[in-house]
Amino acid sequence: MFAIDHAATALLIKRRYPSVPIAPILISVQAMELAWVILNFLGVERTTTESTVLSVSDIHLAYMPYSHSIGTPIIAALAAWLIIEKGFGRVALGRAVGIGILSHLILDLLTHAHDIVFWPGLTSPKLGLGLYAVAPWAAFVIEFVYGILCWAVYRGSRSLLALIVICNLANLSFFSASIPGPENYLAGRPLLLVTIILIQIVVTLVLTGILARRTAPGSSARPLFGHRVAAGSAS
Numbered sequence: 445m446f447a448i449d450h451a452a453t454a455l456l457i458k459r460r461y462p463s464v465p466i467a468p469i470l471i472s473v474q475a476m477e478l479a480w481v482i483l484n485f486l487g488v489e490r491t492t493t494e495s496t497v498l499s500v501s502d503i504h505l506a507y508m509p510y511s512h513s514i515g516t517p518i519i520a521a522l523a524a525w526l527i528i529e530k531g532f533g534r535v536a537l538g539r540a541v542g543i544g545i546l547s548h549l550i551l552d553l554l555t556h557a558h559d560i561v562f563w564p565g566l567t568s569p570k571l572g573l574g575l576y577a578v579a580p581w582a583a584f585v586i587e588f589v590y591g592i593l594c595w596a597v598y599r600g601s602r603s604l605l606a607l608i609v610i611c612n613l614a615n616l617s618f619f620s621a622s623i624p625g626p627e628n629y630l631a632g633r634p635l636l637l638v639t640i641i642l643i644q645i646v647v648t649l650v651l652t653g654i655l656a657r658r659t660a661p662g663s664s665a666r667p668l669f670g671h672r673v674a675a676g677s678a679s
């Protein structure tokens with residue numbers, strides 16, 4: 445799933461846990477992708493492209509067992525939840541961050557090609573519904589609708605809706621080989637792709653966090669930085 449729609453997931457979680465500041469939720473929903481960026485830059489994980497890149501189906505997340513396996517984000521989510529909730533007594537924060545980390549795995553499984561293994565070291569089976577590889581347009585529609593659904597549940601402002609719509613439309617050329625776009629320049633330049641995704645992550649997280657402060661007239665959504673939840677209670 446593309447960056448803006450992972451960021452939009454933070455709106456759902458914020459709605460469920462209104463007392464939790466949105467900043468840690470935003471980081472949690474992209475924790476797997478941030479790990480992927482770092483590990484690609486370090487050369488531990490690897491991305492490849494076809495000799496010509498016309499759409500997302502020409503980009504291959506060839507090796508990413510640490511950032512994007514089934515097991516590692518589950519363990520990361522459990523560890524974050526245990527440390528924050530059981531260690532520091534921040535119940536709502538622990539649950540929000542744990543759910544945020546897991547949300548990324550679930551959403552990627554729905555859209556990715558078959559590139560998610562169970563655990564580092566295992567080469568098969570590789571999971572992922574395969575939409576990016578065989579039906580990119582379906583992936584685009586699903587991501588677009590999902591992003592707007594997150595906004596609707598959050599009861600966000602029009603500016604937040606505009607951000608979600610614009611960022612989804614900005615990705616349009618990635619979903620269709622017949623629509624030219626910047627992806628053409630990514631052939632043979634996987635680290636350029638990683639850099640662009642890092643920029644997308646940062647921009648979408650920051651703007652979502654800023655615009656989530658504003659809520660639609662009459663909405664009961666709480667402010668961005670609400671009160672801390674009392675220790676031992678969930679909100």
Ligand SMILES: [Zn+2]
Nearest residue numbers: 445476477552
């Ligand atoms: Zn991902």
